[in-house]
Structure formats: C-alpha cells, structure tokens
Amino acid sequence: MSKRIFLAAIIFLFLITGFILWKRQRIKKDEIHYHAGFQVYIDGKLQDFSQTKYMSVKLCGEAEKEQAEDEQLEKAHLHDNIGDVVHVEAEGAKWEDLFKNIKFNIDRSKPIEGFVNGKKVSDILAYPIKPYNSLVLLIGEYPNSSDYVKQGVKKEWIKEIERKSESC
Secondary structure: OHHHHHHHHHHHHHHHHHHHHHHHHHHHHHOOOEEEEEEEEEOOEEOOOOOHHHOOOOOOOHHHHHOOOOHHHHHOEOOOOOOOEEEEOOOOOEHHHHHHHOOOOOOOOOOEEEEEOOEEEOOHHHOEOOOOOEEEEEEOOOOOOHHHHOOOOOHHHHHHHHHHOOOO
C-alpha cells in the first residue's frame, strides 16, 4: 500500500512540476513587448507607413481574448497610426517580419543598405529587431548614405510612443 502512495505522490509531483514549468514558459512568452524605430527611403524619398493599411488592428476587451493570436503578426507590427515605431510581441522578430506583416514589398532588384543605430548591417532583413534600435533602410542608389543614416528614429521618440500607446 505504501508503495502505491509513494508512486502516486511521485506522479503528482511530476504533474505539478510540469504544470508550473508550462505556466512559467507561457507567462514568459506573454511578457514580450518592446519597440524599435525604423525609416525606409526609396530613391531618396522617406516612405510613410502611418496609413491605416499598414496598421495591425486588434479587438479590445472581451473580444480581444476571443481573437486568435497570429504568431507571425505578433513578431512585428504597427498600430495607432504611428508609422516609424514597430511593436514586437513574439520571439525571433526580424526586420523582414515587419515588412511581410505590413505587406510592403521591397524591390530586391535595387541596391539595399541597412543601418542599425548608425552602423551598417549586412543582410539587414534577416537582422533581429531589438528594443530601442533604430533602422534606416536605403533602397536605391545613395552616394552619401550618411546624410540619411543621421535621420534615424531617436530613442526618446520610441519611449514617448510607448507612453502614448492607445492599443489595448
């Protein structure tokens, strides 16, 4: 009889431990939420991503809880008609995820240069989005790219947007 109680206690402890680890992992996943800035120039013209067509629209309140989570969309998206601050709410977000999610096609037949926090990055679209980073993406010919790189989104602006965020 005591062997059965001991075995039941062991199984119970394994189940409790498994549940706690699962819950911890789930909470950790839900805690991801950070922001970064970005600007895209095509042939010298700054692109405007503040239009509604680029925004992720979420339902609020009870409807939000019932809405199915789109893991790809959670990686990188825009909202509140702010077109230069990306919201990241899932692990593994890369800059290509943002452009995929806002349905912005990048003309890969043109030269592409990417700068994060003023430093040139090769293969920028595969580069991870990190908190408070500022991307400047240049598509086309740029004899003096440093003029554009200086225009990157400032950390103070990103923090201001965090404080003002209207989405639920």
